[in-house]
Amino acid sequence: xxxxxxxxxxxxxxxxxxxxxxxxxxxxLRGAYLITGDLHDARDLLHDALARVYPKRRTIRDLGAAxxxxxxxxxxxHVSRWRRTRREVLTSAPPxxxxxxxxxxxxxxxxxxxxxxxxQRAAVVLRYYLDLPVAQVAQELGCSVATAKxxxxxxxKALRQxxxxxxxxxGRDH
Amino acid sequence: xxxxxGFEEELAVRLGARAARVGAGAPVAELRVAGRRRLRRxxxxxxxxxxxxxxxGAGVLTQLGGGGSAALGPAAAPSRTPxxxxxxxxxxxxxxxxxxxxxxxxxxxxxxxxxxxxxGLETPQPELSAAGxxxxxxxRDGYDDHYFSTCRDTETNTLIVxxxxxxxxxxxxxxxxxxxxxxxxxxxxxxxSYPSLLTLAREIRAEAGDWSAxxxxxxxxxxxxxxxxxxxxxTPQAETARExxxxxxxxxVSVGL
Numbered sequence: 001x002x003x004x005x006x007x008x009x010x011x012x013x014x015x016x017x018x019x020x021x022x023x024x025x026x027x028x029l030r031g032a033y034l035i036t037g038d039l040h041d042a043r044d045l046l047h048d049a050l051a052r053v054y055p056k057r058r059t060i061r062d063l064g065a066a067x068x069x070x071x072x073x074x075x076x077x078h079v080s081r082w083r084r085t086r087r088e089v090l091t092s093a094p095p096x097x098x099x100x101x102x103x104x105x106x107x108x109x110x111x112x113x114x115x116x117x118x119x120q121r122a123a124v125v126l127r128y129y130l131d132l133p134v135a136q137v138a139q140e141l142g143c144s145v146a147t148a149k150x151x152x153x154x155x156x157k158a159l160r161q162x163x164x165x166x167x168x169x170x171g172r173d174h
Numbered sequence: 175x176x177x178x179x180g181f182e183e184e185l186a187v188r189l190g191a192r193a194a195r196v197g198a199g200a201p202v203a204e205l206r207v208a209g210r211r212r213l214r215r216x217x218x219x220x221x222x223x224x225x226x227x228x229x230x231g232a233g234v235l236t237q238l239g240g241g242g243s244a245a246l247g248p249a250a251a252p253s254r255t256p257x258x259x260x261x262x263x264x265x266x267x268x269x270x271x272x273x274x275x276x277x278x279x280x281x282x283x284x285x286x287x288x289x290x291x292x293x294g295l296e297t298p299q300p301e302l303s304a305a306g307x308x309x310x311x312x313x314r315d316g317y318d319d320h321y322f323s324t325c326r327d328t329e330t331n332t333l334i335v336x337x338x339x340x341x342x343x344x345x346x347x348x349x350x351x352x353x354x355x356x357x358x359x360x361x362x363x364x365x366x367s368y369p370s371l372l373t374l375a376r377e378i379r380a381e382a383g384d385w386s387a388x389x390x391x392x393x394x395x396x397x398x399x400x401x402x403x404x405x406x407x408x409t410p411q412a413e414t415a416r417e418x419x420x421x422x423x424x425x426x427v428s429v430g431l
């Protein structure tokens with residue numbers, strides 16, 4: 001009975017998946033870009049998360065909730081990829097090249113973000129770019145609020161160490 | 175404004191500026207194709223898993239002396255010890271079977287419900303079994319984020335539904351689903367949801383290395399309590415580390431050897 005009811009609902013209106021993707025793709029991609037630090041990785045991460053949403057597309061009623069689900073999927077996938085590959089990352093894949101990043105606008109920020117562990121980086125992006133409350137950051141990271149606060153505090157401390165010398169120079173120029 | 179606030183505000187602005195460099199149209203058609211591909215793969219994997227589990231269940235029943243005649247002899251009577259391997263393919267999808275340190279628990283608790291068995295196992299009470307299956311599917315489909323498990327109490331012809339007690343409509347949906355079986359009773363038990371406990375268990379598992387390296391606390395196993403009341407951390411340092419572990423992860427956690 002339930003299955004029949006769901007199928008009857010298919011015919012009416014546009015596909016919620018299409019509507020969701022059209023509305024939120026760019027915002028999600030931007031978040032993914034900050035979390036991964038690489039546009040290609042960001043696209044992979046986002047597309048993988050959206051593919052997971054597709055089977056549940058008929059249940060999409062609240063765009064905010066669906067966006068939260070996609071973001072959570074991206075964050076956790078990103079962190080778990082790190083868990084699986086961190087040995088290789090530590091030994092064979094160097095961090096983003098400072099020289100390459102320096103050519104970008106705000107390359108200092110890119111380098112500083114790249115230097116953060118992935119959980120800290122994701123926490124910083126969720127809190128300071130997406131402006132999520134700490135409780136939601138914890139939920140999306142899949143950890144306790146206390147742990148999320150620890151990630152945020154450590155991330156901010158590391159970023160401050162990397163970025164504050166630049167701020168001081170800027171201050172002297174003015 | 176403090177220096178700290180100023181830095182955080184500036185960071186937010188710089189993150190926004192960096193993100194604004196990314197602009198792209200949504201490749202909806204491509205994403206739809208990828209989604210369909212993933213859906214087909216998921217269905218195929220679930221189907222294969224269900225077939226494998228059914229085959230395993232059939233083998234077990236054969237070894238027990240023929241499933242259909244289970245009620246005829248005491249040796250084949252429904253076990254009072256819950257089984258961790260239910261025969262429903264969907265149930266097998268649930269849980270943390272890939273997490274070595276997180277034990278997946280699907281069986282039903284004993285105690286006052288000594289005859290409780292997990293939904294999906296054979297039962298001599300077809301009405302209770304059918305009602306349980308229906309409830310299981312409905313809550314999994316619509317309320318999975320608030321649901322822990324459903325068990326049968328064959329002695330009282332009762333379904334025991336463990337779920338988050340929030341105002342989700344789950345209770346009403348279960349009551350409505352049971353309308354075709356008026357003799358079947360239902361008892362709701364307040365527990366955290368399975369996904370929330372799984373998240374907590376995985377977090378603890380993920381941080382096991384830190385506990386070992388920092389505090390010399392070796393987390394051997396993380397287990398979701400069978401009655402849904404919380405998460406059990408097994409460590410040889412249970413006595414000395416209990417307070418610290420509960421302080422870190424909250425009172426849903428209990429610590430044992």
